[in-house]
Amino acid sequence: xxxxxxxxxxxxxxxxxxxxxxxxxxxxxxxxxxxxxxxxxxxxxxxxxxxxxxxxxxxxxxxxxxxxxxxxxxxxxxxxxxxxxxxxxxxxxxxxxxxxxxxxxxxxxxxxx
Amino acid sequence: xxxxxxxxxxxxxxxxxxxxxxxxxxxxxxxxxxxxxxxxxxxxxxxxxxxxxxxxxxxxxxxxxxxxxxxxxxxxxxxxxxxxxxxxxxxxxxxxxxxxxxxxxxxxxxxxxx
Numbered sequence: 001x002x003x004x005x006x007x008x009x010x011x012x013x014x015x016x017x018x019x020x021x022x023x024x025x026x027x028x029x030x031x032x033x034x035x036x037x038x039x040x041x042x043x044x045x046x047x048x049x050x051x052x053x054x055x056x057x058x059x060x061x062x063x064x065x066x067x068x069x070x071x072x073x074x075x076x077x078x079x080x081x082x083x084x085x086x087x088x089x090x091x092x093x094x095x096x097x098x099x100x101x102x103x104x105x106x107x108x109x110x111x112x113x
Numbered sequence: 114x115x116x117x118x119x120x121x122x123x124x125x126x127x128x129x130x131x132x133x134x135x136x137x138x139x140x141x142x143x144x145x146x147x148x149x150x151x152x153x154x155x156x157x158x159x160x161x162x163x164x165x166x167x168x169x170x171x172x173x174x175x176x177x178x179x180x181x182x183x184x185x186x187x188x189x190x191x192x193x194x195x196x197x198x199x200x201x202x203x204x205x206x207x208x209x210x211x212x213x214x215x216x217x218x219x220x221x222x223x224x225x226x227x
Contacts, residue, residue, distance in 0.1 A: 004156075033214060043202070043217040056213050090156055092215075099206055099213040100145060104157040 001027055004093050004105035012111045018079040021108045025072050025093030032074040033102060034066060037088040046089075049074055050097055078110075086112045115140045115207055119218035126193055127226050134188040134221045136203035141181050144208040147215070148177050148188050151200045160201075161188070165208065193225045 005024045013019050025032050034046040045058040049068035066076040072093075078085055088109050092102040116139045126132055136146070145164050149157040161170045161177040163186070169178040176189040186203060200222050204215040 031213065035215075035217075042219045043204075043215075045214040045216070048213045050213070058214070088154070092157075098144065099215070101147070101159070101162050102206075102215060103159065104149070106156040109154065 004091055004103055006089075006091050006105040006108050008108060009106065010109045010111075012113060013081050014113055015081055015083060017081050018077065019081060019110060020075055020077045021089055021091075021110070023074045023076075023091030023093075023105060025074070025091075026095070026103055029093035029095050029103070030072050031094040031097060031099055032068055032072060033092045033094070033099065034074070034076050035090045035092065036060075037090060037107070038086075043090070046076065048099065081112045083112050086110060115143075115205060115216040117203060117205060117216050117218040119201075119203060119221050121221060122219065123222040123224075125224040125226065128193060128195060130193050130225075131189070131191050132193055132223070134190070134201050134203075134223070136186040136188070136218055138184045138186075138205050138216075140207065141184050142208050143181065144206040146177075146179055146186050146203060146205050148175075148186075149202045149204065151202060151220070153200075157202065190223075193223075195225045195227050198223055198225050 031050045033048040048056045068074045088107045090107045091105045120135045147162045148160045163179040174191040200220040202220045204217045
């Protein structure tokens with residue numbers, strides 16, 4: 001089976017712009033989670049989707065949003081980018097509704113200038 | 114609120130040495146614990162998953178133990194190799210409620226010197 005794929009792999013944006021990142025889970029996995037990784041804060045949970053429903057959201061401002069499509073693919077959007085949004089954004093999928101055993105993609109490196 | 118701590122933050126060892134990485138968590142009501150490896154700028158590779166009812170898991174030169182009651186896990190790497198150099202992260206999946214998220218430690222940066 002193909003692993004979790006994320007596009008694009010690298011992105012450079014300017015402050016104030018918005019960005020959309022995409023994640024395709026492993027075939028058959030319906031749970032998709034997003035995490036932000038920065039040197040200072042480490043890995044922090046953004047949100048989790050299952051069957052197109054957001055079930056949990058981390059402590060991030062409303063500028064961060066996401067959605068999941070009927071084929072389980074997911075997108076996350078960040079509006080009005082700030083310098084502090086520069087990070088590695090990781091997507092994970094799980095074969096279980098409980099999020100049991102998550103498989104991670106390679107990440108999208110976002111740089112905000 | 115679950116908090117995960119990893120000690121040490123960095124470790125440098127000569128090739129061939131056996132080593133132990135430590136992970137502790139504050140809330141013992143966990144569903145499972147996963148150990149991951151991350152190479153610089155890359156995603157996470159799952160190494161071992163221990164269910165809350167298990168005490169340990171083994172894969173090749175890696176052995177992970179879990180003591181849920183004390184909130185501790187260790188990752189033992191036998192006969193370390195330069196290719197083992199990476200950041201090792203532990204993460205717990207809390208049980209109960211509508212959680213569905215992993216809580217991560219900050220990781221241990223391992224360097225194995227030839």
